[in-house]
Amino acid sequence: MGEYATYDGESIKIGTCEDMYYLRYDQRNAVIPKPGNVDPAKDADRLWFRLPRREEENQKPGSFEFIDPFGVKPLRFRVKSDCVESKKEQAQIALECAEKTKHTVNGLTVSVPCYHGERGPLPEGMEYSEDFDDNPNAIVAVSIRDGKAKALVGCLTCKIAYLIVDRDEMENLEPLYEKEREDWEYLLRYMEKMEEDR
Numbered sequence: 001m002g003e004y005a006t007y008d009g010e011s012i013k014i015g016t017c018e019d020m021y022y023l024r025y026d027q028r029n030a031v032i033p034k035p036g037n038v039d040p041a042k043d044a045d046r047l048w049f050r051l052p053r054r055e056e057e058n059q060k061p062g063s064f065e066f067i068d069p070f071g072v073k074p075l076r077f078r079v080k081s082d083c084v085e086s087k088k089e090q091a092q093i094a095l096e097c098a099e100k101t102k103h104t105v106n107g108l109t110v111s112v113p114c115y116h117g118e119r120g121p122l123p124e125g126m127e128y129s130e131d132f133d134d135n136p137n138a139i140v141a142v143s144i145r146d147g148k149a150k151a152l153v154g155c156l157t158c159k160i161a162y163l164i165v166d167r168d169e170m171e172n173l174e175p176l177y178e179k180e181r182e183d184w185e186y187l188l189r190y191m192e193k194m195e196e197d198r
């Protein structure tokens with residue numbers, strides 16, 4: 001369901017259900033909620049806000065472009081190689097949350113679980129190919145839960161958001177692309193500010 005609010009005297013769309021695709025966390029007090037719609041300031045701890053990107057810093061509430069499938073340009077990452085425990089933990093969570101992906105060959109449709117890049121156990125007769133992508137994960141949104149800034153992780157293979165990470169857990173992660181290192185640092189600073197600005 002579309003969520004709307006008033007900004008600068010005009011009605012704007014801020015999101016769909018709990019996903020505030022068109023509103024950053026720092027903009028939650030800049031809009032006036034409409035009756036029957038979410039209040040992004042009061043309801044912040046049950047919503048997800050637009051992932052802050054440096055290039056969108058000056059964009060106004062409601063003016064953001066929707067980029068499929070998570071609404072925003074995802075910030076891709078990998079687990080730091082020296083954090084084996086963290087990677088195992090992530091694999092375990094991925095298995096618990098495994099969703100189905102469909103492949104169609106000659107009219108035959110089969111459903112296979114998506115392991116979100118981790119090499120989980122496969123059914124008999126199936127194997128991972130050499131070009132298996134073990135980094136399909138990205139940060140796709142941020143929010144606040146009990147005063148702590150959280151990042152939402154989505155899988156670019158099956159296109160579902162499946163994991164919530166704390167700011168300190170993000171120390172175990174690093175940007176997948178070196179060119180996005182500044183964006184990564186920008187996000188960490190933003191999340192730090194979220195915890196100060198409540």
Ligand SMILES: [Zn+2]
Nearest residue numbers: 114116155158
């Ligand atoms: Zn997946």
